[in-house]
Each structure stands twice: as C-alpha cells, then as structure tokens.
Amino acid sequence: MKDLIRKLTEINSPSGRESRIREFILNELKDSIDGYEVDKLGNLIVWKNGQTEKKLLLDAHMDEIGVVSSFIDEKGFIRIEAIGGISAYNLIGSRIIFPDSGVEGVVGIEGETTQDVQKNLKELNFDKIFVDIGAKSREEAEELVPIGMFGVYSTEFIDMGKRVVSKAMDDRIGCAVLIETIKRAKPKCRLYGAFSVQEEMGLVGASVVAFNINPDFAIALDVTAWSDTPKGYKRMSIELGKGPAIKIKDNASISDRNVVEKLRNIAEKNNIPYQIEILIFGGTDAAAIQRTSAGIPSGTLSIPCRYVHSPHEMIDLDDAENAVRLLKALVEEE
Ligand code: CO
Ligand code: ZN
Numbered sequence: 001m002k003d004l005i006r007k008l009t010e011i012n013s014p015s016g017r018e019s020r021i022r023e024f025i026l027n028e029l030k031d032s033i034d035g036y037e038v039d040k041l042g043n044l045i046v047w048k049n050g051q052t053e054k055k056l057l058l059d060a061h062m063d064e065i066g067v068v069s070s071f072i073d074e075k076g077f078i079r080i081e082a083i084g085g086i087s088a089y090n091l092i093g094s095r096i097i098f099p100d101s102g103v104e105g106v107v108g109i110e111g112e113t114t115q116d117v118q119k120n121l122k123e124l125n126f127d128k129i130f131v132d133i134g135a136k137s138r139e140e141a142e143e144l145v146p147i148g149m150f151g152v153y154s155t156e157f158i159d160m161g162k163r164v165v166s167k168a169m170d171d172r173i174g175c176a177v178l179i180e181t182i183k184r185a186k187p188k189c190r191l192y193g194a195f196s197v198q199e200e201m202g203l204v205g206a207s208v209v210a211f212n213i214n215p216d217f218a219i220a221l222d223v224t225a226w227s228d229t230p231k232g233y234k235r236m237s238i239e240l241g242k243g244p245a246i247k248i249k250d251n252a253s254i255s256d257r258n259v260v261e262k263l264r265n266i267a268e269k270n271n272i273p274y275q276i277e278i279l280i281f282g283g284t285d286a287a288a289i290q291r292t293s294a295g296i297p298s299g300t301l302s303i304p305c306r307y308v309h310s311p312h313e314m315i316d317l318d319d320a321e322n323a324v325r326l327l328k329a330l331v332e333e334e
Pocket of ligand 1: 170200309
C-alpha cells in the first residue's frame with residue numbers, strides 16, 4: 001500500500017484541478033469495478049455490484065489544498081490567494097509548484113526593517129507574502145505563471161518505515177484506503193466509491209455525488225487531527241498507530257449513531273484496533289452527504305494524521321491498513 005500512497009500523494013491536483021488525480025485513480029481501479037461515471041463537476045464514482053439492492057457509499061476527496069496566482073508586480077513577484085485552508089505561516093520558507101507549467105517558486109515575506117518583518121510574522125496573512133519564481137520582470141513571470149494558475153506545496157514523499165509523510169495525505173490517504181477496499185472486497189451490497197472534488201472549498205463534490213447516488217448510508221474517509229505530540233490538543237485523544245478513528249462528531253456534523261455502532265461492532269468482531277474521535281474543529285464530506293436528498297445516514301472513518309494542512313502531513317501505515325480491513329469487513333457484511 002505504501003507504493004500506492006506514494007504515487008497518489010505525488011500527484012499535484014488542488015481543488016478545482018482534479019483531472020490528473022482522477023485519471024490516475026480510474027486507471028488504478030478500472031479492472032476491479034463493474035462500472036464508473038465522471039459527473040458534471042468532475043467527481044469520479046465507481047461501483048461494484050453485490051447480491052442485494054442496498055447501496056453503500058464510501059467517499060474520499062481527491063483534491064488537496066493549494067494556492068492560485070492573483071497578481072504579478074513589475075519585478076515579477078507573484079501574489080497568491082488560498083485554495084482551501086492553507087496557512088501563510090506554513091507557506092513562509094516553503095516551495096510552491098505550479099503543475100500546469102511545472103514552474104517552482106519560493107515564498108517570501110515583506111518588510112523594510114527588521115521590526116517590520118517581526119511585525120509581519122506576528123500578524124501574517126496573504127497580504128504580506130509573495131512567490132518568487134526567479135523571474136526578473138512581469139512579462140517573464142506571466143509567461144511561466146499567468147494569473148489564475150494553480151499551485152501546491154512542492155515537497156517530497158518521505159518514507160520513515162511505518163510512518164510516511166507527504167503534502168497531500170489529506171485526503172490521498174483516504175483515496176488509498178478506498179482504492180484498496182474496492183480492490184479487495186466482495187461486497188454484499190452495491191458498493192459505490194466516490195472520489196470527490198473540491199472538499200477543501202466547502203464539501204462541494206460530495207454533496208452532488210450523494211444526491212445522485214442516494215445511498216442507504218454513507219461513510220466519508222478523511223484524515224483527523226492528533227493529540228500525541230508535545231502539548232498536543234488536550235481535549236482530543238487521537239494517536240498515530242492506534243487504529244482508524246470512528247468519528248462521533250466534529251464542527252460540521254454528528255455521525256449517525258447506527259453508522260457509528262456498525263463500524264464499532266465490525267471492528268470488535270474482527271479484532272481490528274480503532275479509536276473514538278471527537279474532533280474539536282473542522283468537518284468532512286459526511287456533513288454535506290447527510291443533509292442531501294431526503295437525508296442520508298452518514299459517518300466518518302478517519303486516519304489519524306499529524307500536521308494536517310502543512311507541507312508535511314504524517315500518517316501511520318498500520319492505521320491505513322486497519323481502515324481497509326474494517327471497511328472490507330463492513331461491505332462484505334452489509
Ligand atoms: Co483538508
Ligand atoms: Zn480532508
């Protein structure tokens with residue numbers, strides 16, 4: 001699974017620019033499914049038939065956070081706007097790649113005095129930072145990174161053994177878990193796998209997918225925050241390597257109680273480690289799915305992930321593997 005995670009996370013596909021990642025996932029799955037559809041928004045929906053009419057939807061968003069170029073000055077410095085929850089603090093000192101041209105840039109900060117720089121660092125926002133692609137003029141920069149071009153963090157996948165690091169674990173790890181589940185499972189119900197677009201812009205893709213499929217219940221697969229680093233979130237109890245997390249709630253939704261119990265029972269029965277998650281901020285596609293159509297009972301299965309939305313998101317491979325085991329058992333039973 002490590003190799004699949006590496007390949008998925010190395011693809012640069014921010015929200016609204018998902019064609020590269022969609023192509024890869026479809027190619028990865030085409031021999032393991034009974035059919036697929038790419039809808040008008042670009043969501044990839046695949047399915048695998050079972051013996052019953054019951055419909056189960058598993059969703060993972062395939063976009064990642066990023067930036068878009070919004071202004072170029074006469075010296076060729078580029079201003080950027082956020083695509084999703086990307087922090088100016090994480091951008092400082094990091095590298096950006098604009099995949100459509102392959103051009104890379106580094107992020108700098110404004111300041112005419114050292115006090116200025118200190119003040120800007122304290123109150124950092126996108127007004128105070130810029131991308132330097134090495135251009136010497138507006139014309140040169142415009143050639144390489146025209147206004148409206150999307151970019152993502154340019155960082156390499158790190159293999160630490162059991163733990164792996166990438167800019168896009170959110171949510172390519174969910175995509176990896178979903179791909180593996182679809183490949184390995186012989187579903188009893190009709191299994192739909194949705195690789196949705198633009199989650200980071202407000203759960204855009206999943207809401208139309210769920211309306212279209214109208215499943216009996218749904219589970220979003222996404223990352224969650226952590227509490228096991230020095231002075232980590234003390235109101236949360238999520239640790240890397242202790243198993244996938246069955247979400248009770250986050251800031252956008254409460255998981256359907258029956259969905260939670262189903263996941264918990266399957267984990268208990270199959271001796272699969274799991275954690276119970278209360279995330280004190282954020283939300284997942286489950287929030288959009290549950291309120292579409294006439295209402296769809298929904299929950300989230302999370303992969304614990306350190307440093308979410310930074311250029312270096314870390315997960316434990318055991319958690320991903322146990323999430324696949326749990327979902328496989330679920331779809332073979334339901
Ligand atoms: Co995210
Ligand atoms: Zn996510």
